[in-house]
Amino acid sequence: MAGNAPDIQTIKERMRKTWMAGDFGEIAKFIQHHADDFISDLNIKPGIRLLDVACGTGNLAIPAARAGASVTGIDIADNLIEQARTRARTEGLDIHFEVDDAESLAQPDAAFDVVVSMYGAMFAPRPERAAAEMVRVCRPGGTIAMANWMPETFIGDMFKLIGRHAPPPEGVPSPALWGDPATVRQRLSEGISELNTKPVTVIFQYPFSVPEVVEFHRIFFGPIERAWARLADDERESLRRDLEAHWNHNNEATDGSTRVKAQYLLVVATRTAS
Template structure:
């Protein structure tokens, strides 16, 4: 690994360890359960959840009877996942690792999943190759990826107005483009079907507090604020609040938005 790539990996690890993503992930747990249901997991299946975070997919998959392993770049998130699995009396193996270098043998799993996770790795072609490599022939690769047009896509475009993204790294939300994800996985012998879903995100406080939640606990947002001076931080916070307010469907002092993602179901040929 080159020194530049190593620095990039270390920076990404630090980003996802910043804050406490578990405070964000709990508001997405219900959608993760729907994601698991749509995959069609059967008892005894061997399942790998890539970029598993705090276990939103791994835990319901284990509850459905799968033999589950989860891997993530951030050890603090893995510890939360372990504690959640322990509290639910479920056997799940969680380990630290890189979506671009999965430490498993070829065709080891029946199902390989990633929900809003592997899409953030810097080398998408390498990720696609690894997801396909560890999935058995006839097995499934299932991803949930934020679309460029959805709320998260808009949040990342807003961030890029304040901080210029690295020129040599593809935008993560391109994983939410049907043609691109089909090309990336198709290059490794995966037949891909896609469906767009609207995830209703309900938060029990107004948009201003939503911005505070993300600024305090969501690693990419927390890291972005830390790189800005005071004036830019104030402007960025105001723009984020405006974005959440414009999409808010609630009129009672809470926040309710729809966020689009692409469900990807691939079959390894």
């Protein structure tokens, strides 16, 4: 990176702190149904070896283990891994969770039948490396499946809104590029024999008002919590107003609650058989 751009280790440490900020476990509760549907559609068979990359608190790993898969989950944030372990213990599920980096996985080559990531690996600062690692650890003929927020949709626009108030590190591509089919095909061009993509609509449903939703995310969603901490008081209120306007514009509820549609790109790739 040129000029005064931070080095990759500095970027990664910032990223780790971002996802450890707030409490993503609270956010995850409201999108668990996204993960349940994602795993159900993959038709997971008992005994398959599955890796959940950037697993967070286990939203994909938990239903995959319930379906009988042998599951490993990795994430860069220690506190999220601890929450995932607690969830697995509570359900009596034998899932191996560990702190690891999506760009340099500690897993051996071809170790998994299925590699998944939902709203996770898309945030790796060097997407080509994350893509190569997912391919490497997937067995020949195995499946790589991702759910990536799309640009020019509700979440993609929210990323841009936050970035206008608190710009991301120089040189890091937008995570929402993982939601662009052409970009995905470029990043997953090596070692892949088949790749299919399609947009999927999901619902954010909160039993409280838009201002309360924005405050909920300010407290618990790491990227907003960290952006908020960087801003002066007047800048914080500007960010709050813009976030409330964004949620209000997309809110379909009329009863004081909040219901917003968002779109992710479903990516399903097959590793080339050898």
